[in-house]
Amino acid sequence: MTRMIDRLNAKLVNLPGKCRCPGEPHGKDWAKVRLKSSYGETLELSERLGQSITAALIWWLAIHVIEWTLLDADGKPVEITEQAMYDLEEEDAEFLQEVLEPPDEKKKKKAKPKGTDPPNPSGDPSQKS
Numbered sequence: 450m451t452r453m454i455d456r457l458n459a460k461l462v463n464l465p466g467k468c469r470c471p472g473e474p475h476g477k478d479w480a481k482v483r484l485k486s487s488y489g490e491t492l493e494l495s496e497r498l499g500q501s502i503t504a505a506l507i508w509w510l511a512i513h514v515i516e517w518t519l520l521d522a523d524g525k526p527v528e529i530t531e532q533a534m535y536d537l538e539e540e541d542a543e544f545l546q547e548v549l550e551p552p553d554e555k556k557k558k559k560a561k562p563k564g565t566d567p568p569n570p571s572g573d574p575s576q577k578s
């Protein structure tokens with residue numbers, strides 16, 4: 450065990466639809482994605498988002514995808530680079546982006562909408578609906 454990020458600890462996800470590589474050799478195309486981000490990566494993401502959202506999201510994909518089946522038009526494996534992420538079809542990039550949602554976005558979604566949870570001055574849990 451360690452509290453340090455394991456950059457090889459990844460989850461296998463199937464890309465939408467069937468294999469679209471030349472000759473359809475895979476049945477399904479998949480990608481192995483790292484779901485945990487380091488402190489530095491998360492901070493760097495905020496910084497990059499302030500400069501260019503496009504560049505930041507593409508960088509985020511490129512550092513979290515660690516393996517995939519994708520082949521180029523010549524049947525050669527596509528190297529996982531920011532350029533490759535830029536060149537992905539929208540559907541696949543959006544799928545990966547969703548899997549790899551930055552931690553800030555997750556927090557926002559989990560946060561309760563304002564006004565639905567009034568303060569409970571007595572601290573009595575039974576008053577919660």
Ligand SMILES: [Zn+2]
Pocket residue numbers: 468469470473474475476477478518519520
């Ligand atoms: Zn394929």
